[in-house]
Amino acid sequence: MPSASLTTPPAIPPGKDKHHIVVLEGIHAKMPTFDFPHTIDVHQRTAPSEVSERIKDATIVVGCVVPVTPKDMDNAPHLGVLAVMAVGIQWVDKKDCARRGVTVTKCPAGNVDAVTEHFLGLYFAARKRTVQVHNIVTTTSDWVEKGSLTKLWPSGPPLGARQETLGIMGYGTLGTRLETLAKAVGFKEVLISERKNAKSIRPGRVAFEDALQRATVLGICLPKENDTIDLIGEKELKMMKKDALIINVARGGIVNEHALAKALKEGWIAGAATDVLETEPGGLGTSPLIPDLAKGDDAVPNLTISSHIAWFTQSTIENYQRLLKEGIEGWVNGTLQNSEDEVNKVVVVHNGRIWN
CATH class of the missing domain: 3.40.50.720 (NAD(P)-binding Rossmann-like Domain)
Structure with missing residues (x-):
């Protein structure tokens, strides 16, 4: 059994009664239904200059291609998880996320x-x-x-x-x-x-x-x-x-x-x-x-x-939705890490550690 310190759900920010999700690029796919109390803002497209303002109240950010930089995160004090709806996440600063205690998930092999x-x-x-x-x-x-x-x-x-x-x-x-x-x-x-x-x-x-x-x-x-x-x-x-x-x-x-x-x-x-x-x-x-x-x-x-559409099929969208939901709900429920040396396959950064 994993220790309680590994499975404790993250606290909701002071003055809030539920998590707030911000989707930066809803143009790519419809969001899955999340089974926990939350509010959500879905932006169809977001320019890099708009990221900081849009994520300032978020506990959960769903990204894809547009980078969420350390400077952007400085303006998001409640950010707990950056969920990337993609396989490649080269733009993510893993070390900075680990330092902040921000969890990062992706959609491995989804496409x-x-x-x-x-x-x-x-x-x-x-x-x-x-x-x-x-x-x-x-x-x-x-x-x-x-x-x-x-x-x-x-x-x-x-x-x-x-x-x-x-x-x-x-x-x-x-x-x-x-x-x-x-x-x-x-x-x-x-x-x-x-x-x-x-x-x-x-x-x-x-x-x-x-x-x-x-x-x-x-x-x-x-x-x-x-x-x-x-x-x-x-x-x-x-x-x-x-x-x-x-x-x-x-x-x-x-x-x-x-x-x-x-x-x-x-x-x-x-x-x-x-x-x-x-x-x-x-x-x-x-x-x-x-x-x-x-x-x-x-x-x-x-x-x-072709216009970066190799990934675009019905099965990929279904995979991305499933993996996105798995990562975000795993973070909310405190179930992403199974033991000291094992995490869910969607995890990139979690509990201050870079996993892959």
Whole structure:
């Protein structure tokens, strides 16, 4: 049995008779029903400059993409739990939350099926140049006049799945699921990359540089951390095959956008697809990958972009709602920590300790 000190429900702030929940980005999903007395403010969207004012009376904050910073928390004296409705939480200052005694929860593995399925969609779109072909057919008479658009592939026909070697960077839940799907689709070979600059190679993996050089499809599936920002830059892109694709379903900034744009313009690789950008939401001129042609910027060829929607399926929403509810109600009821060394799977920070 866990000790009473680990399972004592948090006190409601003086002068309050119930918890107050503030949802910063309700645009992404409907909130679950919470089974404890509370009030709730749901903001469909919140700008970073609005966070501090909106959370000032909260005991519970539900976030997603917009950061809740230490400075914001300075203005929220009653904050007890920051519940992030996402898998990736790179923006959370875990050490600061632990120091304050603020619990942090997330939604682990809630979107794995959706994101890996989207990866396959981006792969086929990039290899088949689906978006490029669609745009040509719907805006020009090229197909009618030329009779065929196969010359869009200057080096000849594209590879098929049975000829592809997939290099996976990030072998967590997402990467392992992607390996299964790739093999089911018929990929010839799957390589699991070791960490960059690793001093030894774990069994079943290949060196980082080896994955870059051998892969015809490079899948980015790892978290955005200090050591993965700009993981793939000019040096790495120049190491890849001319017929290679790079597909990012992780986070913007892991692949350097300036370098990727240059690689595509100069033909270092065959193409790329990404569901994520360093600056989101994205639009004309917000990224080197989205040039504003009306201002004379050069187009980035052979690139497919989706608007951070890889996670968006009915099952993901249901998973997020369930995990969000589990984390928040676990905090309210004092049941997130089972023993001195065990916490609920949704816990990132709890009882002044960083768990993962």
